[in-house]
Amino acid sequence: MKRLAWTVLWMLAAAAGGARAQDHSVSYATWMVDGKMVTLRYLLPVPEAQRLLGVEVPVLTTAKLADYLLAHQTVQSAGGDCPAIDQGFDLGRVDPLAVGPDLYGFEIFYRCQDPRQLLLRDTALFGRMPDHVTFAQIQVQGQRIERLFTAQHQQLALPDDRALPATGIAAYLRLGILHVLTNADRWIFLLGALLLVRRRLDVWYLLAAVVTGYGFSLLAASTAWVLPRMPRLEAFMGFLLVLLAAMLTQRETPGGRGPNLRGPAILLLGILLVALLRAPSAAYALLGAAALAVGLLTLAQWFEGRLQIWAGAVTLFAFLDGFALPAVLGPAQLPQRTQTWISLAFDLGAVSIIVLLLGLAIGAWRVIRTLPISLPRAIMHDVGCAALYGLGAFWLLTRID
């Protein structure tokens, strides 16, 4: 199993230059249906808009976005296309809204000839970002229903004779699965953690750590007491990757207690120092990371062979990753209960794909173990660790704000 993990990490090292974790691409829509009138309120995060249009000047971005949305947000009914109506003054058909510094907001009114067989179509961004997700709320007949628009589901037909069902749990499970699969740092961390597994029982520790981490994050998110500072949190996950590499180095490096601890700790603290110079405002997080690193590395050495301290780092990683969805749900203004259910489904998706990935890795290891090949373990260890250090430091330093 370790051999396989080393191999994969070694391959990752070769592709480290292009290793960028996937950014979340989301937008928010509220469709309000009132007879023949359909109102769309659409919110798009500023970085998303700038990435889409490649324009930094807000005025130009707003104007271009308005035109873009008009072309990609449409409504149809039994009477044919529902045109966007001119809103008077000099607004035109798309009214820019003031929705805070982090978002662009727009409002479009559609008037239909016939209010039956309404079909809402949202094709914005999916062509350019296939993993884009629009969290939509449909307000119709006094009900508010949560729906997702994705590259696979770009239109929504509103039934005339029954209530519109909300998006099922499967869609959110799928989001959780895609979240892990499309974010390189997530599964690289898991593969790295697999390298620390020595016994069959350790696999269960690893799984328990993952489940515990996501469980705690779900609990914390459902209280709505705290909000994550997302770029910094993602940077911290980069640090955890470096910490994992340090634990590996510590365990694999021959020598007494002192040298075992000193090398990885110095390397890790050096990376944190550079991050601190780059982002002094993140001092608390980085000081915490330093203390955590020293504490965990010392404890790992103290309990070597008796207690799996690395599982703590895995729990923390899963805990932080559990905030990935709650962090982007804010502008959707969903009820807390709905948010919790969505997060639960998302986390279940993430955990299930992690279990599957680990199962595949273990299965592949069992197959490889039967083959008559011998890999240069020491070289692969060093290269694998270097890849973890490099990728972790890269993500830490590029994401810290």
Place this chain on the structure above:
Amino acid sequence: MARVMNAFLHRPQRALWLPALATACGLGLAGIGLFRTAPGPSMVVPPGYVALVNQKGILLSDFRAQVELETTKRYADTTPDERRRTLREMVDEELLVQRAVVLDLPETANEVRANMAVGVNAQVDAPVLAYRPTDAELRAFYAKTRDRYSLSGSMTLRDLVLRVGGYQNADQTIAQAQGDAAEAVYQLRSGAALDYVMAHFGLAPSGRSASGEEPDFAAKLHLGDQLYAVASLMRDGEISDPIVEGNEVHILVMAQHQFPKVADFSAVRDKVYTDFRNAETGRATAENLNLLRSQASILLAPGQSE
């Protein structure tokens, strides 16, 4: 407690406790750095407010003032129905204001922009307007700007004219007319009767002066700049030199002239007070704009200026 201290003071326990403590501290510090407290929605109306509309408060003091304004009664005398109606109107207004903010009306509607500009200026001017200037300050302002407080003068005069090139004196030149006029002026200054001189030299009223007293500004309007410039310097009973204007030669006879004079402070104190406040609010508005400009980034397109 003693056991904990003992653990810290002796190896090998210390070697275990310290990293555990470091880990706990690290988690705590990281937690502070990675998370922030969520602003929870307020589910109760705080003291001093009558309502929360989308977490925006309506002040109790504003509510009471609005109730009294609408009912023209003291708040204590108003009925629950009147209060309910007023509160409903205030909530409606708050909803509309919030909607206006979302629609970015300050950027898109001229009326809103104008009202906002007026509102900001009023806010800037409020402290200035609340200040009551002392008499010493008003007098100092009056001394600096006394030109503003001059009382208008008046004059009673006759404008006599000798027209050249008319039917009766077709061959007369300007020079000849000037000579006749100079002679007429001489005789008038020597005490000759006005009617006699007019008849003798063919002088006629120009029709550009009133029969009685008229204010300076009216005289200026009627006489024109050239004649008024002469008239404004003449004293009572004075006869002007001949003044050539086009084909006419004029002689001004000033019966009475009251010159403009600066009003005494006590006579114009109210006007000084108003001017002082206007000047101060103008200064405050300009200072505020200067401050805003100093903090703003203003880019003009090529070819544009302000």
